[in-house]
Amino acid sequence: MNYEFFIAKRIIGSKSYKSSVSAPIIKIGIAAIAIGIIVMLISIATGLGLQKKIREKVVAFNGHVVVSNYDNNLSNESKVPVTINQEFYPNFKTIEGISHVQAVASKFGLIRTETDFEGVVLKGVGKDYNWDYFSEFLREGTLPAFGDTMSDEVLISQYLANRLQFKVGDKFQMVFGEEDLQRVPKIRAFTVVGIYNSGFQELDETFIIGDLKHVQRLNRWSEDMIGNFEVFIDDFDELDQKTVEVYQVLPSLLNATKVSSKYGSVFEWVKIFDNNVYGIIGIMILVAAINMITALLVLILERTQMIGILKALGSSDWSVRKVFLYNASYLIGLGLFWGNVIGLGLLLMQKYFKLVPLNPETYYVTEAPVYISVDYVILLNVGTFLVCMIMLLVPSYVITKITPVKAIRFE
Known part of the structure; x- marks a missing residue:
């Protein structure tokens, strides 16, 4: 049996663990992970949803690619x-x-x-x-x-x-x-x-x-x-490539214009959401990781005597560190679980009940759109877990500085 995992499991299940001095700090760390996931899920789902909705609406009136005479480019009226x-x-x-x-x-x-x-x-x-x-x-x-x-x-x-x-x-x-x-x-x-x-x-x-x-x-x-032809493609991400391919097969008097060129200002505005989402993800993961680092340090301080005993019994520094990393992974997993339950619950409520309205004059939609994909949910959770665990390797190094004699006498 993996004894590091066994010890971590016993620590997590003990009553003293739940009523210890570190309990409030641990709860804050879990809450930070949960809140971070909620904010990231909402920002990604609404950001992608808004982009998708705006694109669909512009495409509905123009198609993805407009094929027309050169004299009709970017005009709402067909003249040639x-x-x-x-x-x-x-x-x-x-x-x-x-x-x-x-x-x-x-x-x-x-x-x-x-x-x-x-x-x-x-x-x-x-x-x-x-x-x-x-x-x-x-x-x-x-x-x-x-x-x-x-x-x-x-x-x-x-x-x-x-x-x-x-x-x-x-x-x-x-x-x-x-x-x-x-x-x-x-x-x-x-x-x-x-x-x-x-x-x-x-x-x-x-x-x-x-x-x-x-x-x-x-x-x-x-x-x-x-006046012109409107061409619809299967994948919006291939818009540039398909526009070139369409243009290459057209007669010399016809031109192909992608919808993102006709409504350049709208699509440039939509791209800004990507930067906002990346910024929010970075900040939330950093805040959650810092809170988990604090929680881990408090756990180490609280279990100093146990660390000394384990070392005195022959455990290596890495084995002891693994005990606390297993403990931290449980806390991160708990935060991720509640964050996903609450975050996805809020998103589903918005998707089906339209609870949050938006001003169409500003956002081009009447309510906050939501786009939920299993791919980005899994990627976000795995990425958050890995980043937090990697950042926790640094504070766990404190364990290597603890000597058995001083640790056993620590109060």
Whole structure:
């Protein structure tokens, strides 16, 4: 039997251990580990969750990669058309990791009511449009259904519905200007069939979703002309690589723009969360380790006579150190256990009950999003345990300076 582990187990199970002078300090050390894990779990889960949600919302309106004519780059309005007859449409057969390609076109116009008006972009989509993202955003009504015939159905944001006092089923007119000022502006009538809320106000106040055929007719395009293609990929982490791969197979007149370039300020802001999370993890682990070092030193001081007896009986310095390191590992494990129980419990409550709201004008979401992954939970726990144990090797060296004669006489 591992006698160091046996002695450590007896120490932990003894009543004197729980009622000793070191008991409050030990509890503080355990609490420090638990609080550290709670804070780290919350910071990682909410940081990754916020990044993921913001990316999903931007991608919902633009795709991961936008393929368009060079003259249309970074513009919300399609001015120079692209033919839909491309080798890569409807599927990129030569590139793996691309889940969907859809054809869209956009046109700026004014929504006109009896009392107000609002400038928005009509995003025209067809029957190939992927509605998965907007299914999550839908708050009232239904999603439009576009087929072979032109439809007047549109999906508008809750932000615009509140400003213009629209409800599901309401009809409204939209005025579209002409580049040739001598031409009379065109007026189209639409019906609200659904109201969505992505929580990303910059996008919600800009876009309404309608039939692609309206944009084609307004721009005097043929049925095979569209504004641009939106390309969706399987893994956001491969965005740069897939953008290059897409660009390499495009005709010379087309360009591929990744969504992070179109909304550079948003994605740069999102990256800041990584630095914040790393900083919090470093500080929490350091604080927890320092508290455990203090607890270990107090334990050593309290058990000085036992250390002297073990040495007098022939135990090596390393064997005695292992007794206290086993003891410390139990305390760290106890702190990790309660930290995970409380931390994951709080995260699950936020995930399912939305207890903590956020200002969408600042954070682009209405509540603190949570992303829980087994990978980072295990990595965080293992990393915290190893760092604390490595740091405890230094204070345990104090045991080597204790001589048996003085230790046995120590009071």
